[in-house]
Amino acid sequence: MVLSKTWQNFFRETGEMSRFTWRFFAHGFKPRYEFAEFFRQCFLIGYKSLPLIGLTGFILGLVLTLQLRPSLIDYGVESQLPAMVGIAIVREIGPVITALIFAGKIGSSIGAELGSMKVTEQIDAMEVSGTNPFKYLVVTRVLAATLMLPVLVILSDGISLYGSYLGVNIRGITSFNLFFKQVFDALSFSDLSPAFIKTFFFGFAVGMIGCYKGYNSQKGTEGVGRSANSAVVVSSLLIFIIDLVVVQVTDILGLN
Amino acid sequence: MAKRTFNNIKLGIFVLAGLVLLIFALYMIGRDANLFGSNFVLKARFENVQGLTAGNNIRYAGIQVGTVRRVKILNDTLIEVTLLIEERMKPFIHKNDIVSIGTDGLMGNKLINIVPAKDGSPPVKEDDILATKKTVGTEEMMETLNKTNLNLVLISEDIKNTIRRINSSNALWKILDEPTLPDNLRTSMANIQKTTAEANEVVIGLHSIINDVKNGKGSLGAILTDTSIASNLNDAVAKIQRVGDNANQLADELTNLTRQVKQDVNNGKGTVNALLKDSSLVIKLNSSLVNIEQGTAGFNQVMEALKHNFLLRGYFRKLEKEKKKEEASINKTVSMP
Known part of the structure; x- marks a missing residue:
C-alpha cells in the first residue's frame, strides 16, 4: 500500500505533534518551574488580548441581538430575545468566536516568535546555556494559553451580553436588571459548564499548535511565516473539531 | 523589574475579573x-x-x-x-x-x-x-374543538336543509305574503285576550265556589262537608232495606191470598164465587133493578103532581126566580170587561 505524499506528510505531522504533546505532559509538571516566564506569558497572552477580544465580543453581542430581533418579532416572541441571545452566547458563540480570535492573535504570535527563535538558533543557544528551552518556551506558553482563554471567554461573554443589552435598547426598552434576570433564568449549569470546560481545550490546542509549528519551523525566514500561518489554520480547525467532540460528549452525558 | 510587578498586578486584576464574573x-x-x-x-x-x-x-x-x-x-x-x-x-x-x-x-x-x-x-x-x-392540555383542547367542529358541520348542514325547505315552500310564503294576515292576527289576539279574560272570571267564580264548598257553604258544601249526612244516609238506607223486607213479606201474603181465592173460586166457596159463578143471582139482581126503575118512575109522577098542588106551587116558583137571577149576574160579569 503506497500512500500519497500528502497523506504521508499528514500522518508524519500528526505523529510528531503527538510526540510533542506527550513531551509537554512529561516535562511540564516536573520541577523546575518557570513561574516568572509563565506569568509574563499570561500577561502577554491574556491581558494583552483583552481589548481585541472585548471589542469583538461587544460587537458580537450587539449584532447578534439586532440580527435575531426581526425573526423573533415574526414569531411574536420578542420578549425572549435576552434568553435566546444569552444561551447562544454562553453556550456556543462566545467560546468559539473568542477562541478563533485568540488563535488568530496568539497562535500566530507564538508560531512566529518560536519560529524566528528556531531559525536564528536561539533555542539551540538556550540549550547550551543550561536552560531547558522546552520548559522555558513551550510549557509556559501552552499553560498560559490554556488558563487564559477561559478567563477571556468569561469576560468576553459578559461584554457580549452587555452589548446585547444595548442592542435590545436600541429598538426597545428593557432595564438592566430585567435583561440579566431573563438571561440567567434561561441559563442553567448544563449550559455554562460544558461551554466553560471546552475553552480549556481550545486554549490548550491554540498554545500547543502554535508552539509545535514555531518549534519545528524550518527553512529560514520563509519558514517563520509558514509556521505562523499554519499555526493559525490548524488551531482554528482544531477548535471546531474539539467543539464537535465536546457537543457529542455533552449530548451523551445528557447535559444538553 | 518594577514593570514586571505592574504587569503582574494587571494580570491579577484580569484573572480576578474573569473569576468574579464566572462565580457571579x-x-x-x-x-x-x-x-x-x-x-x-x-x-x-x-x-x-x-x-x-x-x-x-x-x-x-x-x-x-x-x-x-x-x-x-x-x-x-x-x-x-x-x-x-x-x-x-x-x-x-x-x-x-x-x-x-x-x-x-x-x-x-x-x-x-x-x-x-x-x-x-x-x-x-x-x-x-x-x-x-x-x-386541560392543548391536545385535549384540540380534541374537544375537533368534536365541536364535527357537530358544527352537522348542524350547519341541517340548517341549510331547513332553510332550503322553507324557501321552497309555497304555502308558507303565501301565508307570509297575505296582506290581511296582520289584521286577522290582531283581531284573533284581541279575541283571545277577551276569552282569556272571561275564562279568568270563570275561573275566579269557580274558585270562589270551590272555596265555599270547602268551607261547607251551600247544599253541595253541606253534602260534601257535613259529616252527619253520612250517618243519616246510612239510616235511610237501613230504613229502605227494612221497607223492602216488609214489601217482600206483603207480597208473600198477597200471593197466599190470591192462591186461596183461586182455590175458593175453583171449589165454589165464598162471595166471589157466588158473584162469578151463580147464574140465578144474576136473574134476581136483574128483576130487582127493574123494580127500582118502576119505583123511581112512580116517584117522578108523584113529584110532578106535588108541583102543581096549590100548597106547594109558591115554593117552586120562588126557586125558579132565584135561579134566573143568578144566571143574569153571571152574564153581567162575563160581558163587563
Whole structure:
C-alpha cells in the first residue's frame, strides 16, 4: 500500500505533534518551574488580548441581538430575545468566536516568535546555556494559553451580553436588571459548564499548535511565516473539531 | 523589574475579573435553581405531567417560589413531582392548596402553579403531599374543538336543509305574503285576550265556589262537608232495606191470598164465587133493578103532581126566580170587561 505524499506528510505531522504533546505532559509538571516566564506569558497572552477580544465580543453581542430581533418579532416572541441571545452566547458563540480570535492573535504570535527563535538558533543557544528551552518556551506558553482563554471567554461573554443589552435598547426598552434576570433564568449549569470546560481545550490546542509549528519551523525566514500561518489554520480547525467532540460528549452525558 | 510587578498586578486584576464574573454567573444560575439558601420539599402526584421536567419553575399565586427538583414515576398512572420551595414561603402555603401544571405564556416552558385554597387550613410541613388539579392540555383542547367542529358541520348542514325547505315552500310564503294576515292576527289576539279574560272570571267564580264548598257553604258544601249526612244516609238506607223486607213479606201474603181465592173460586166457596159463578143471582139482581126503575118512575109522577098542588106551587116558583137571577149576574160579569 503506497500512500500519497500528502497523506504521508499528514500522518508524519500528526505523529510528531503527538510526540510533542506527550513531551509537554512529561516535562511540564516536573520541577523546575518557570513561574516568572509563565506569568509574563499570561500577561502577554491574556491581558494583552483583552481589548481585541472585548471589542469583538461587544460587537458580537450587539449584532447578534439586532440580527435575531426581526425573526423573533415574526414569531411574536420578542420578549425572549435576552434568553435566546444569552444561551447562544454562553453556550456556543462566545467560546468559539473568542477562541478563533485568540488563535488568530496568539497562535500566530507564538508560531512566529518560536519560529524566528528556531531559525536564528536561539533555542539551540538556550540549550547550551543550561536552560531547558522546552520548559522555558513551550510549557509556559501552552499553560498560559490554556488558563487564559477561559478567563477571556468569561469576560468576553459578559461584554457580549452587555452589548446585547444595548442592542435590545436600541429598538426597545428593557432595564438592566430585567435583561440579566431573563438571561440567567434561561441559563442553567448544563449550559455554562460544558461551554466553560471546552475553552480549556481550545486554549490548550491554540498554545500547543502554535508552539509545535514555531518549534519545528524550518527553512529560514520563509519558514517563520509558514509556521505562523499554519499555526493559525490548524488551531482554528482544531477548535471546531474539539467543539464537535465536546457537543457529542455533552449530548451523551445528557447535559444538553 | 518594577514593570514586571505592574504587569503582574494587571494580570491579577484580569484573572480576578474573569473569576468574579464566572462565580457571579454560577451564583445567578444556582440561585434560580434554588441551590443556595434554605428550601423545603413538597410533593404532588399527577396522572400526566405534560412535559414538566426538573428545573421548571414553581409559582405560588404568580410569585416565583421554587423549582421542580425531580419527576418520578410511581406506577403506570401516577407520577410524583418533588417541589423545592423557598423556606420563607412555608407559612403561606397551606395543606389544602391546589397544585396544577401550567404554561409560562402561550408557548413557554411548563411550570407548577400552587393555587391558594383560602380556607384557613394549617400551613404545610416538610414532605407534605398537596392535592392536584388536572388542567386541560392543548391536545385535549384540540380534541374537544375537533368534536365541536364535527357537530358544527352537522348542524350547519341541517340548517341549510331547513332553510332550503322553507324557501321552497309555497304555502308558507303565501301565508307570509297575505296582506290581511296582520289584521286577522290582531283581531284573533284581541279575541283571545277577551276569552282569556272571561275564562279568568270563570275561573275566579269557580274558585270562589270551590272555596265555599270547602268551607261547607251551600247544599253541595253541606253534602260534601257535613259529616252527619253520612250517618243519616246510612239510616235511610237501613230504613229502605227494612221497607223492602216488609214489601217482600206483603207480597208473600198477597200471593197466599190470591192462591186461596183461586182455590175458593175453583171449589165454589165464598162471595166471589157466588158473584162469578151463580147464574140465578144474576136473574134476581136483574128483576130487582127493574123494580127500582118502576119505583123511581112512580116517584117522578108523584113529584110532578106535588108541583102543581096549590100548597106547594109558591115554593117552586120562588126557586125558579132565584135561579134566573143568578144566571143574569153571571152574564153581567162575563160581558163587563
